[in-house]
Structures are given as structure tokens and as C-alpha cells.
Amino acid sequence: MTRSPVPQADWRALVAAKRKQLDAQIPLEWRLSDDFLASVPADGHLIEADLVRQSGILADKELDITENYSAVDLLQRLSGGGFSSVDVTTAFCKRAAIAQQLTSCLTEHWFKKAIKRAQFLDEYLARENKVVGPLHGLPISIKDSFCVEGIQSTVGYVSLLREEPASHDSALVEMLLDLGAVLYVKTNIPQTMMAGDSDNNIFGRTLNPHNTNLTAGGSSGGEGALVAFRGSILGVGTDIAGSIRIPSLCCGVYGFKPTSDRIPWGGQVPGLAIQGIPGIKPSAGPLAHSLEDIELFMATVLKAQPWKYDVTASAAPWQNLPHHDISQGRLTIGIVPESKDFPLHPPVRRSLQSAITSLSQRGHRIIHLPDEPSRDLACVSRLAFQYFTYGPHIDHIAASGEPLVPSVAKMSSPMFTGPFPVDMDLPPFEKIEALHRLRHEYADAWRKVWVENGLDVILGPGAQNTAVPHDTFGWPPYTVVWNLLDYPACIIPYGKASKELDSVPMVIDDVVQPSYDPDAVDGAPCAIQVITPRFQDEKCLYAARIIDQDIQ
Numbered sequence: 001m002t003r004s005p006v007p008q009a010d011w012r013a014l015v016a017a018k019r020k021q022l023d024a025q026i027p028l029e030w031r032l033s034d035d036f037l038a039s040v041p042a043d044g045h046l047i048e049a050d051l052v053r054q055s056g057i058l059a060d061k062e063l064d065i066t067e068n069y070s071a072v073d074l075l076q077r078l079s080g081g082g083f084s085s086v087d088v089t090t091a092f093c094k095r096a097a098i099a100q101q102l103t104s105c106l107t108e109h110w111f112k113k114a115i116k117r118a119q120f121l122d123e124y125l126a127r128e129n130k131v132v133g134p135l136h137g138l139p140i141s142i143k144d145s146f147c148v149e150g151i152q153s154t155v156g157y158v159s160l161l162r163e164e165p166a167s168h169d170s171a172l173v174e175m176l177l178d179l180g181a182v183l184y185v186k187t188n189i190p191q192t193m194m195a196g197d198s199d200n201n202i203f204g205r206t207l208n209p210h211n212t213n214l215t216a217g218g219s220s221g222g223e224g225a226l227v228a229f230r231g232s233i234l235g236v237g238t239d240i241a242g243s244i245r246i247p248s249l250c251c252g253v254y255g256f257k258p259t260s261d262r263i264p265w266g267g268q269v270p271g272l273a274i275q276g277i278p279g280i281k282p283s284a285g286p287l288a289h290s291l292e293d294i295e296l297f298m299a300t301v302l303k304a305q306p307w308k309y310d311v312t313a314s315a316a317p318w319q320n321l322p323h324h325d326i327s328q329g330r331l332t333i334g335i336v337p338e339s340k341d342f343p344l345h346p347p348v349r350r351s352l353q354s355a356i357t358s359l360s361q362r363g364h365r366i367i368h369l370p371d372e373p374s375r376d377l378a379c380v381s382r383l384a385f386q387y388f389t390y391g392p393h394i395d396h397i398a399a400s401g402e403p404l405v406p407s408v409a410k411m412s413s414p415m416f417t418g419p420f421p422v423d424m425d426l427p428p429f430e431k432i433e434a435l436h437r438l439r440h441e442y443a444d445a446w447r448k449v450w451v452e453n454g455l456d457v458i459l460g461p462g463a464q465n466t467a468v469p470h471d472t473f474g475w476p477p478y479t480v481v482w483n484l485l486d487y488p489a490c491i492i493p494y495g496k497a498s499k500e501l502d503s504v505p506m507v508i509d510d511v512v513q514p515s516y517d518p519d520a521v522d523g524a525p526c527a528i529q530v531i532t533p534r535f536q537d538e539k540c541l542y543a544a545r546i547i548d549q550d551i552q
Helices: 008-024 034-038 051-055 060-067 071-080 085-103 111-128 158-162 171-178 221-228 245-251 291-303 323-328 346-361 377-387 406-410 428-453 477-485 537-551
Strands: 106-109 139-143 182-187 234-239 254-257 283-288 332-335 365-368 457-460 489-496 525-531
Touching: 008 106, 008 158, 051 060, 051 085, 060 085, 071 085, 071 291, 085 106, 085 111, 085 139, 085 182, 085 221, 106 221, 111 182, 139 171, 139 221, 171 182, 171 291, 182 221, 221 234, 221 245, 221 283, 234 291, 245 254, 245 489, 245 525, 254 291, 254 477, 254 537, 283 291, 291 489, 291 537, 332 428, 346 365, 346 457, 346 489, 346 525, 346 537, 377 428, 377 477, 428 477, 457 537, 477 525, 489 537, 525 537
Parallel strands: 139 182, 139 234, 332 365, 332 457
Antiparallel strands: 106 182, 234 283, 254 283, 254 489, 457 525, 489 525
16 A cells, blocks of 8 residues: 655655754753764763763753652652652653754654643642542653654654644553653654664664664664663553564663553554454553563553553453562573574673573572474564565555665565465465464464473573664564564663673674674673563563562
8 A cells, every 4th residue: 555655855845844843842941052962972872971961951950850760769759749740840851852862762742731731730739639640740751653642643754744643642641641641752763663773764863872873772762762861761662573672672771561452552553553464463561760660650551441441452450469578589480592593692692691690599490491493483583574574564655755764674584594484375364374373383382381391481682682783683583582472571681791701703694683793882781581471461570570689
């Protein structure tokens, strides 16, 4: 399905007008001077350089609010009157404005409207002596794919700049507002939403605030960068192949992909997920600076009965697990085998082994799972990729005449490892049936692993690599496998790449997957991934807290 393309000059004019509109929405007193921008370190280590403090834009109290509290802490102070929502919202709006100027992490922002909403919440609390809801006054950032009434949702397609602003709120947006949250920004994504770099022709490339020469990941890369920069204390992304977890591991924050339909998906930009055709379903989920805040988001949304907002949302309520005795937990942990087709880069292998050693010393039972053909990561990656190739697709790119960005033009895929699992020439229904049969067989192979080994969780890498130079991220085998199985999965930041400790380069055809350059990724965040079976989201986060405590 295509639209008639428009002349190149027209799409460039649309982009220029949009950028001018967004720049004008940043107050003059929040803008970084040309001299300041020229002083940004050439190595791109924005967080290490403490540029927010150097800018002088945030007052000391605003620096304190954005740097020294979790979302849980802020909510306690907001409900008790220790902080006003106006103060907290203004602080995060300012910091998000700085993050945008340094990393291009935002697509839309409505700072004045957000502060007005915060003022309403403060007045309500003073008048009624109670909060609007459990998220009263807390600023929350959301990915561009969510619709907010009166705000555009272009998801990085120039052709959608011609569309009117959204006439409705996505189900989750409506929920968050009813729960008392303050929404203030939407965050950047890749063209097509299916790349490891959050780069598009409207909003540009999101840069990693740990090192702007490396990718921030995708497709929720704007969320990853903004949260890492502490321009957001709690953000919401989406994940169909790793789109929450890849930015989390690239940017050094916590990220959680729930079982699909637990967090309401409904009302997002049409066409992002094929409706009515069996396939891999996307999930919405949080990115944050702590597992406590990840769990805050999950528990708060699920206790608010999302099925009342979204017909596709599960009615499964949040189950509280016994965190008070977390230090006594002893887990049986299965270790994901390293794929010969997707070998781990040295810092990833070192960080994973360090975590395994620490957990073993803490008394957890470690089981190294064999690499069996029935669970072959390369084969299941091809199966997942094949799911993405069928069904109707709307060509939003041709409709504007805009070019492909480099990461999309590369069309990363796992097909270098072998053929499609199912004959592409089969009639559609036969192909769907064959795909589902293989998916069922793969899921059953994993079921047997869980049962036969008495596993509590699986532990593995989030990717074969850390953040890597732009446009080289490649195919995400260590995340998409859990989307295919619809398993909840959590990223825990752990360690950093070191050119001294991880000194051996790996040269790989970067059309296939990224090479390892010790100098390029030195200091990049590393991470591990914790996984449980479907609908065991609570157990996944419970176990992740035990693991996080025992390795840090």
C-alpha cells in the first residue's frame, strides 16, 4: 500500500518546518549557547562531563531533584508536600530540553502544558488533601508511537508530518493521566521502528549520552538516551524484537519487556503492528534507573485494571511477591548458551561470566544449558525474521520521497546463518500454519528445559555486543528469541567495556553483525538479561532484584 510520492524539495520543507516548530517550543533561557555547544568534549562522554551542571540552566534544587531521587522517592515527597509537582516537572522539563539539544532524543515536547498540568495537580492536593492517583505529579516520558491528544505522532516518517495531531490518547496515556502522571515529552525512534539505531529524517539521530560516537539503540533509543541523561526518571518504550532492551543495554539503564498485552498497547499509531494476523506481538514496558522503579510502573498500571482502557489488554492482575526477604532467595539459574553464529564480544562475555561467578558464590544454583539443535539461536532468529516478512505493509517512506537512513538501508537480518525455516512460496495459510508449528516446537523445547532443570530464571546477554558505532548494531538474536516466545525479560546494567581487559578485536562483516573495536567502545555500559516464562513477569522482576543485589 503506497501513496503518491511528493517532490524532494517538499519533504525537506516539511522537515524544516517541523524542526523550527519544535525548536521554538524550547524557552530561550533553557537553550545552550553556541559557545557552550562548541565546548562539548570531542570524545562524546556527555554524562561524565557533567554538562547539565556546567550549563547553569538548572538551579541547585533542580539538579538535586533530577539526580538524587528515584521515582518511588519522588512520589513520596510529592504526596507528602516535600516537593511540588511544578518544581519536579520544571526540573525534568529543563533537563529534557538540554538532553534534546545534545542528543536529539525527543520528537515532541510540550513543556508549558506539562507545567500547567503540574500546577493543577498541586492545587488539587492542597484543596482536597489527597492525591489524584498513585503517580500524582510524577513526570513520565513516552515513546513517539503513543498517541497524545493534540500532539503529532509521526514515528519518524516524513509522510506523517502531513497528518493532523492525534485526536485521542492511547490507552496507556489515558491510564497514566488518570493515575496522576505528568506527560511532557515523546521520544525518538528509527525510521520503520525496526532498526538498532534511532535515526530518521525528521528528528535526526539520537546519540548515546555515555559516548555520542556510539548508538543509543533502537527502537526506543530516545527513551534510553533521555533516561540515561536523567531527563526522565521513568520512561515507556515498546519492544517487538528488543526495542526496550537494546536501548537499555546501550545506555546503561534498566529496561523491562513484559509479556504482551499486560501493559495496554491499544491506540498507538496505526500500522506499527499487524492486527488480526498471527505473529510476534509487541509489548509496552518501562525504562528506569532502578528495578524498584520498573516494578513501580508495572504494579501501578496492572493494579489499575488496564482491561478497562484497552480491549486487548490482559485482565491478569499484579501479584505481589515477598521482596522483604529478598536476601534469602536462592535461585536455580539457567545460562543461555553462546551461539557460534552470534559470538559474544569480549566485554559482554566477561561481564556475563563475572555475574555468573558472583551468583555462584552467593549460593545460587547455576546450570549451563547445552546448545541443542531444537533451541538453536540462529534458526529461531530466522523464524522470527520470517514472521516479520509476511502480511500487508504500508510504505510510508515512498509516500514522501524521503531516502532510507543508513541503518534501514542495510536491512540487517539473520539470513546469513541459513535459509528461511518455511518455504516462502507456500500459499499464505499453509505458510502461517508451518510457521506456527515451528514456533510451537521451539516453545515446547524450552518448556522441557524449564521443567527438567527446575529453573527459576534464565540468565544471558542482552546482545552479543555493547553499544557500537552508528549503523552497525545488526540483528538482535539474544532479544528477539524472547519476543518469539513472549517471555518477559529484564535488562540489568552491569559493568563496562574496557580496552585494557577486553583487548582482542573481533572483525566481523558489519552487514551481518557488528565487529568489536576495543578503543571505540571503551567505557560503554555492559548488561545482563533475566528471563522467565510467559505471564511470570512478577517472578522475573523478583528474581532480577535478587540477582541485581547479589552481583552489584
